[in-house]
Amino acid sequence: MKYLPEQGLRTSAIIGVMFFAGSGSVFAQVSQETLKSIGIPDKVETPIGKLEFFDGVPTQATVETLYDNLDRMRAVEVYLNNQGAASLNAMRKGNAGIGADASNKVTITEQLLKPESLYLTGNTSTLYALTYLDLKTEGPLVVELPPGMLGFLDDAWFRFIDNLGVIGPDKGKGGKYLLLPPDYSGDEPEGYFIVKLPTYNNLMFLRGSIAKGLPPAVENIKSKLRIYPLAKAANPPATEFINISGKSYSTIVTRDFSFFEDLNELVQVEPIDAIGPEMRGQLAAIGIVKGKLFNPDTRMKQLLSEAANIGNATARAITYQPRIDGVFIYPDTNSAWTTAYANKNTSFEADGTMNLDARPLFYFNATGVTPAMATSHAGAGSDYALAYLDADKNAFDGSKTYKLHLPPNVPINNFWAVTLYDTQTRSLLQTSQTFPTVGSQSEGFQKNEDGSYDVYFGPKAPEGKESNWLETIPGKSWFTILRLYGPLEPWISKTWRPSEIEPVK
Structure with missing residues (x-):
């Protein structure tokens, strides 16, 4: 074997591959040009630093650098690809912090949305009423919807499920909806608009028309909107309304390690097939696996924190x-x-x-x-x-x-x-x-x-x-x-x- 330091590659004067043809054999030469195209130099300058090899075998330091880069890259993808899930979860946690911690506790902007409440691009022109539906804890839920609503249901990854109200099956007349969780196998009673949800955590988002003034629109919602478990339909608990106009709190996704902790909590609650194998693989690559403890070491915590910052910056570039x-x-x-x-x-x-x-x-x-x-x-x-x-x-x-x-x-x-x-x-x-x-x-x-x-x-x-x-x-x-x-x-x-x-x- 001959070492050519100017090329940074360990080669042989003649690199042979043995082929057997009957009882004979031949050697086929591999050119230096071919070797350069498939091999790697002993030292490579890259954006993540100098990488070093012995005849294509990475040194221990290079292995560590490459795995740090791989884990960080995968975490950035998780941050970007799960913005929807993180956002809905941040909204749920933010509203729970002001008392809206159950499906029948509805936040409402009685004096419209004001800047004190941090909501992604919320507007000041329409009446909002929203709640986070927990079908894991409460099972099938009944929603008695007032007339004149404009709304929809989104799942835990903020994906569209169904429309409500004017653009929904009740056509703006109002009516009873029955929301069924992913594992529901019971009877489907008559008299409801039935919606089967793929996740346990879901958002119900409603807007009320203020064409006739804000007070009548608020009264329509507060006097007629009812949310309760199907199991308690005979004696439903009261629906509570929490006025968020002027309340100071945040529903915005973080850009630190807590992003991944919150995402893990969601993954542990939701069905495994709430997302596909590719996205589950991305999560698993950084340690988030349904049914398993998410316990990253100091190194991984640092990489995840870096990834959240890079992911946030990338979203801003986009x-x-x-x-x-x-x-x-x-x-x-x-x-x-x-x-x-x-x-x-x-x-x-x-x-x-x-x-x-x-x-x-x-x-x-x-x-x-x-x-x-x-x-x-x-x-x-x-x-x-x-x-x-x-x-x-x-x-x-x-x-x-x-x-x-x-x-x-x-x-x-x-x-x-x-x-x-x-x-x-x-x-x-x-x-x-x-x-x-x-x-x-x-x-x-x-x-x-x-x-x-x-x-x-x-x-x-x-x-x-x-x-x-x-x-x-x-x-x-x-x-x-x-x-x-x-x-x-x-x-x-x-x-x-x-x-x-x-x-x-």
């Missing part, structure tokens, strides 16, 4: 500079306006392929999944446009003043609103304004002579534009969502479009 199709609303221009659902796809899957960037793009920034939120019907429902960057594709600066121009005849059947969000929490921006929202329902909002509108963003209101101004904070960034309720055809066909958000010179 948010601010998406590189997948179907995110930009006006892809033929350099517009910054985007949509939360790439290609308006709420399952994030098409042609048998999961879009691995589209999924965290949504779940890192928003909650509540139903196809109704991504399907445009002229004059009905709602649609959303998000601006994370200004007209020059720069981050918004809270110390500067910006302007959004909405051309005449904003195409809506109901109303429109512009709302500001904090780039750190992706929740309502906390300023001196009670609600960081302006729009067609805002008192005193000014319309231009030609029927168009201007919205201003900045630390101080431009003179005479106080009613059309949203306050920003020097030293902080922000982003905004334009919501259109009952969008009309010019919006859907893109013949009407908002301006880019321009710095005011």
